[in-house]
Amino acid sequence: MTTGNDRLVREVLRSHGRTYAAEAGISLRNTPAPLFQLLVLCLLLSARIRASVAVASARALFDAGLQDAASMAGATWQQRVDALGEGGYRRYDERTSTQLGRAAALVLDRYGGDLRRLRGAEDVGRLLQEVPGIGPTGSRIFLREVQALWPEEAPRFDGKAREGAARIGLPTSAEELERLVPRKDLPRLAAALVRVALDPHAGEEVANAA
Structure with a gap:
């Protein structure tokens, strides 16, 4: 069954889940x-x-x-x-x-x-x-x-990533965020959440799309 968190994660990865690397x-x-x-x-x-x-x-x-x-x-x-x-x-x-x-x-x-x-x-x-x-x-x-x-070294969700998680209603502990995606997608989720924290409009767009 798809949960609200699943929808949010899918959307934030789709729209912002490109690592800086x-x-x-x-x-x-x-x-x-x-x-x-x-x-x-x-x-x-x-x-x-x-x-x-x-x-x-x-x-x-x-x-x-x-x-x-x-x-x-x-x-x-x-x-x-x-x-x-x-x-x-x-x-x-x-x-x-x-x-x-x-x-x-x-x-x-x-x-x-x-x-x-x-x-x-x-x-x-x-x-x-x-x-x-x-x-x-x-x-x-x-x-x-x-x-x-x-x-x-996982999970690595620093303060900026956790701020982005809070903005779209995802859990804010690194351990809970780690459970939302496969290991290979941890960097993508962290980068996406940082982008949401840095862009005041991004969180709104993600929440609306999800």
């Missing part, structure tokens, strides 16, 4: 390059700019061939600035170019370019925040997006 063109898999690309996206999303600009700038970096820690670290500062500019990321481009280079160097030095070595650590969120440019926000986004690949 997917929007940036990242085919997220548990391999070094996509995980590093997700880290780059999280670094860009951490700045006080529109998410659409962060996503476009991540795409521009990847299109420029900066798709893993080695290529990011090996690029010149100006190459990174130019790619960020292509994506419209101009306000913080110089500082961010430096952060991207330092972040790539740390991932290479500490993890051999492979963020899977973080998996299973006692406090993955804290370790992520040791990467230059990744603070609490970037760390939360990374774990939210990777939770289907790293199920030991």
Whole structure:
């Protein structure tokens, strides 16, 4: 039997259930390059700019061939600035170019370019925040997006996602939200709820459509 929650989940996934990684063109898999690309996206999303600009700038970096820690670290500062500019990321481009280079160097030095070595650590969120440019926000986004690949990190529904859940009348505890979808859809549901929280009209549209 279909419940009200089922209808709401189906509609919010249909209308807003695209992860930020997917929007940036990242085919997220548990391999070094996509995980590093997700880290780059999280670094860009951490700045006080529109998410659409962060996503476009991540795409521009990847299109420029900066798709893993080695290529990011090996690029010149100006190459990174130019790619960020292509994506419209101009306000913080110089500082961010430096952060991207330092972040790539740390991932290479500490993890051999492979963020899977973080998996299973006692406090993955804290370790992520040791990467230059990744603070609490970037760390939360990374774990939210990777939770289907790293199920030991699930469920990840942060405050913004729970705010979105409350807006459309879904349960607001991470454990209850986790039970509403298969594991593979947890990142999509979390991203959809964040979008509902950020857009005052989205929740209304979802509720009406459901």
